[in-house]
Amino acid sequence: MRMVLLGAPGSGKGTQAAILSGRLGVPSISTGEMLRKAVSEGSALGRKIAGIMATGDLVDDETMAEVVRERLSLEDVRKGFILDGYPRTENQAETLNEILAERNLALDAVIHIDVPEDELVKRSLARHRDDDREEVIRQRQRVYLERTAPLVDYYAKRRQLTRVDGHQPIERVASDIVGSLPACEGPR
Numbered sequence: 001m002r003m004v005l006l007g008a009p010g011s012g013k014g015t016q017a018a019i020l021s022g023r024l025g026v027p028s029i030s031t032g033e034m035l036r037k038a039v040s041e042g043s044a045l046g047r048k049i050a051g052i053m054a055t056g057d058l059v060d061d062e063t064m065a066e067v068v069r070e071r072l073s074l075e076d077v078r079k080g081f082i083l084d085g086y087p088r089t090e091n092q093a094e095t096l097n098e099i100l101a102e103r104n105l106a107l108d109a110v111i112h113i114d115v116p117e118d119e120l121v122k123r124s125l126a127r128h129r130d131d132d133r134e135e136v137i138r139q140r141q142r143v144y145l146e147r148t149a150p151l152v153d154y155y156a157k158r159r160q161l162t163r164v165d166g167h168q169p170i171e172r173v174a175s176d177i178v179g180s181l182p183a184c185e186g187p188r
């Protein structure tokens, strides 16, 4: 199962990726988590992106291509993966297609977790992560609308998109996602 979780900041991508990873037996790959780890470790990547992360803007596509290409070359993604937070621009979606095509692979599912805007900000404010200051949250929402929301159409046109109502209890969202998936091998 090779899956992309698409949704605004606070829509529950990370929450669902963790649940689905356990249920489907494939790793969840959160680019946000990977980047936050790089920043907290002070690696070369972390030093390069710390300023951008702090404002809520997007890290550039070239840097993200390197990060994701390297992560998808690791052994644990052989059975599949759940991508949380990538792609976030059309350019990133094209890069992901290329990386998969090089291996004769394709995505099995792109899930759009749809949540009303006022609920999104409420959830992020309640979470208290380091980058969850209100102005940064609002900037992440703006960036999402401008740069990432067009991917909903991008995948819908390719008939790869499934919309799931994310404004429901966490377990309900998870069962709706699992129920929407094409048949695949491995535990559910």
Ligand code: AP5
Binding pocket: 007, 008, 009, 010, 011, 012, 013, 014, 015, 016, 031, 032, 033, 035, 052, 053, 056, 057, 058, 059, 060, 064, 084, 085, 086, 087, 088, 092, 123, 124, 126, 127, 140, 166, 167, 168, 169, 170, 173
């Ligand atoms: P990232 O970490 O991906 O942040 P995000 O997209 O802003 O998403 P969040 O983590 O805020 O929300 P989420 O949808 O995962 O929701 P969650 O499950 O946490 O990215 C951070 C930064 O990294 C970006 O701003 C950018 O700078 C950089 N970056 C990352 N990827 C990049 C890329 N590809 N390109 C360029 N830059 C990139 O849930 C939120 C809260 O709601 C939690 O408290 C949770 O418990 C709660 N919750 C979840 N589901 C429900 C529910 N159904 N009901 C009630 N509460 C719920």
